[in-house]
Amino acid sequence: MYTFEEIWGNQRLLLHLRMAVKNQKTSHAYLFIGGAGAGKRMIAKTFAKYLLCTSQQEEPCGICDSCRVFGSGNHPDVIHVTSQKKTLGVDEIRRQILETVDIKPYHYDKKIYILHQAHTMTVQAQNALLKTLEEPPAYAVFLLLAENSDAFLPTILSRTVTLKISPLTEEEIRMYLIQKGLAAKEEAAFFAAYGQGRIGHALELIEDEAFRQMREDILAQMSRLSAMRLSEALLLAKEWEIFKNDSRFLDIIGLWYRDLLAAKSLRDEHFIIQKDKKELIYAAATEPAEVLAKKAAAVTKAKERLIQNANFRLTMEVMLMELKENGNQ
Ligand SMILES: [Zn+2]
Numbered sequence: 001m002y003t004f005e006e007i008w009g010n011q012r013l014l015l016h017l018r019m020a021v022k023n024q025k026t027s028h029a030y031l032f033i034g035g036a037g038a039g040k041r042m043i044a045k046t047f048a049k050y051l052l053c054t055s056q057q058e059e060p061c062g063i064c065d066s067c068r069v070f071g072s073g074n075h076p077d078v079i080h081v082t083s084q085k086k087t088l089g090v091d092e093i094r095r096q097i098l099e100t101v102d103i104k105p106y107h108y109d110k111k112i113y114i115l116h117q118a119h120t121m122t123v124q125a126q127n128a129l130l131k132t133l134e135e136p137p138a139y140a141v142f143l144l145l146a147e148n149s150d151a152f153l154p155t156i157l158s159r160t161v162t163l164k165i166s167p168l169t170e171e172e173i174r175m176y177l178i179q180k181g182l183a184a185k186e187e188a189a190f191f192a193a194y195g196q197g198r199i200g201h202a203l204e205l206i207e208d209e210a211f212r213q214m215r216e217d218i219l220a221q222m223s224r225l226s227a228m229r230l231s232e233a234l235l236l237a238k239e240w241e242i243f244k245n246d247s248r249f250l251d252i253i254g255l256w257y258r259d260l261l262a263a264k265s266l267r268d269e270h271f272i273i274q275k276d277k278k279e280l281i282y283a284a285a286t287e288p289a290e291v292l293a294k295k296a297a298a299v300t301k302a303k304e305r306l307i308q309n310a311n312f313r314l315t316m317e318v319m320l321m322e323l324k325e326n327g328n329q
Pocket of ligand 1: 052053054055060061062063064065066067068
């Protein structure tokens, strides 16, 4: 775990970090920006491991004392700065950083602070940290992990090297899942599409049994929808109330229509995302493409309405009526 080779995508950024270590030109503070699940933690931890590795190779060697301790998750010179609250406040910065930063590293050349959810730092917290960033001890390195840079003071930004972590493409995530044996070939594209460029998100979904079950249930219902009478279909609105706070079920329905459209208009399996369900999809793709496109749009519209806090049951009933329109009955 935690080698550069294992990280997919963001190759330029990784090269930058590796060269900095090799040429001994590392900065005292880095700001990693990327959405939740984009791989900030993975990249920061690999960089930290590499900074502390004593072997001076192309990768963290994995066998020196530092790398071995790192693997145990208890490296004495890596400090994870976290908060139990919604924000990273001045007390946390004082207690976890300011009170310890002058103590030299225990065993190695560097002492690395990884600040999680750094975008939640309060202004006071940032001001408290600023002085240390301006005059850090030679051994200290700060890795700030943040979802965006909006909340940072310009003075903090000017003291840190900002590195943007870009999301992976669906294809990159799909290949990753297959090559790592994390998802079957037929399922991988589906989880990749759901991950929306965030590998951590895709991995979470794979582990999420409730999500898998929800998908099975919804797809079974959708494949029966055109055979249902309208009154029967409208009962689904009530059944789906259990998903009221989990809009992912609408993504599942949206993807269902996207796949029906691919099966209908492109007639090419390659474009079907949910390859594990392709029999179901081909069997259900009986309506003209224009009708399917309208239905896909109805799902998107319903999702928007729910975001605007429209009544759940009513929104679902309207959507189901639209999904039943121009059907086979
Ligand atoms: Zn090592």
